[in-house]
Amino acid sequence: MVHDFVTPVERRYPSGHWPSQKWHRYDEEVLPLWVADMDFVSPPVVAEALHERVDHGIFGYGLVPDSLREALCAWSSTHYGWNIEPAWQHWLPGVVPALHLASLALTEPGDGVLTVTPIYPPFLKVAEHTGRTPQQAPMREPLSSEEPWRLDLEALEAAITPTTRLLLWCHPHNPTGRVWRRDELAGLAELVERHDLYVVSDELHCDLLLDAGAHHEPLAAAFPALAARTITLWAPSKTFNLAGLTSACAVIPDPSLRRRFAATAKGMMPDGNVLGLVAAEAAYARGEPWRQGLLEVLRGHRQTLEARVACWPRVEMSPPESTYLAWLDLRHAGLGECPQKKLLEQAGVALSDGADFGQPGFVRLNFGTTAAQLETALSRLDRVLKA
Known part of the structure; x- marks a missing residue:
């Protein structure tokens, strides 16, 4: 099938119909x-799946189908070399809610929530919204346009205090577009373990690596010792342009972390968006x-x-x-x-x-x-x- 990435689509409707x-x-x-x-x-495979679901005509409370869990397991194995389990998956409506849930589930009021800057704006609001202490460390700026932005491990460690409990991490990085090098991630992993931190790794952009031959390795897969303290966030929203269908997944290998996250989500998050779940499965299975x-x-x-x-x-x-x-x-x-x-x-x-x-x-x-x-x-x- 030939996909059209050339023809502009009218998205600004004078009547306000389908506003964005x-x-x-x-x-x-x-x-x-x-x-x-x-x-x-x-x-188109997503649109076809959505049409089929809409034709069913009933949109009651849904369940995450086993076929979606299996599709994400297959995607992870094929694209990242990480063999995850269906039971590790907690589907929810969006990565931003997941950041806030993780802060509530893994930290106490007043604990430090750390991130690097510049960073996707919602990261900077998580601590404030959840009654925690915001902590930030700057990245190392490039000296020229030929150099990339880099993780400054010294600045990151200097920002850690005895109250720091959670690191909000972005991998690849938004907004700089960095794909972190293995040595940067190794330094990060060592620091996280030494300071006994939890990590939320937002890997939303990991399927859009632009350099030929580039390969994404999830943080928890690259450093298995971190798996017991890491929540990995994935979603089809950026990769397949499905943001409005609000469907994301927290991959949590550790049973204790998974229970804490799920207990915190109970009553705070709605059940899965039935159309978002259909779209996610179609995207991962056939996109x-x-x-x-x-x-x-x-x-x-x-x-x-x-x-x-x-x-x-x-x-x-x-x-x-x-x-x-x-x-x-x-x-x-x-x-x-x-x-x-x-x-x-x-x-x-x-x-x-x-x-x-x-x-x-x-x-x-x-x-x-x-x-x-x-x-x-x-x-x-x-x-x-x-x-």
């Missing part, structure tokens, strides 16, 4: 390249050809973006190694304290504000859109960033 956060947050003339929501039609087509498109878009950034004076970007998100340093671009606002006003392009990720002066750009829409947005940015 991405396309309806800003005025009609603004091109949105902000939230992590792609503009590609989701895999691989679509994913491969998507990766080819994203690699081309990354190359387009790299060439464009090279023409923008005083703008820096380490090319992302994963997903469809680029992290741009605009601190020296002459756009003031909030470059996101200036580009919105002067170019009519909506990007994500780096301040929300803990790093003002940066923006995150979503290049998961059609080539035509990307080119239009980049041409608008040219008018401001080339000046």
Whole structure:
């Protein structure tokens, strides 16, 4: 089957029918390249499965089917070399709720919840929302666009206090697009064990590694000693553009951790979204050809973006190694304290504000859109960033 990643799809409906956060947050003339929501039609196999489920006509309380658990087990074995068990899976409506549940389940009020910055904004709110103490450690910035962002183990350890109990980890990393090196992960694993921390490893972008031959290894699989203290989070939402179907999975090998997590979720989370579960199974069981087509498109878009950034004076970007998100340093671009606002006003392009990720002066750009829409947005940015 040939998948179409070229034809733009109208997502901004004047009547407000099927509104989306991405396309309806800003005025009609603004091109949105902000939230992590792609503009590609989701895999046809998913749509077919959803049509079949809708035709059934009844949407009562559902159960996670054994076939979905088995599909995720097969995906993990095939793509990551990690043989997980069906019983390890706790399905729930989204990764962000899972972060909060983990904080409530594994820590006590006042305990420290640690993460590295910049980071996906909800990470920075977990401690506050759950009555814990927020703790942050900065990553090591690249010295040039040829270098990647790196994990600063010294800064991370310096941020740990006697109250620190939980590390919120992002692997691969959002927003920088880093695919962590084995030596970085080994240092992290040693630190986690020595300080007796729990880890939530958000691996939402792990199926969108952009470099040829790249292979994702889950943190708990790479370092088996961590499995008893790690909750791994996966979802089809980014890989297959299914975010609105709110379906994610916490993979928890340790029975005690699993019971604590499940007990905390009881009464706080609704039962599984029956359509989200159907979509997840179709994606993991039959969505691989679509994913491969998507990766080819994203690699081309990354190359387009790299060439464009090279023409923008005083703008820096380490090319992302994963997903469809680029992290741009605009601190020296002459756009003031909030470059996101200036580009919105002067170019009519909506990007994500780096301040929300803990790093003002940066923006995150979503290049998961059609080539035509990307080119239009980049041409608008040219008018401001080339000046």
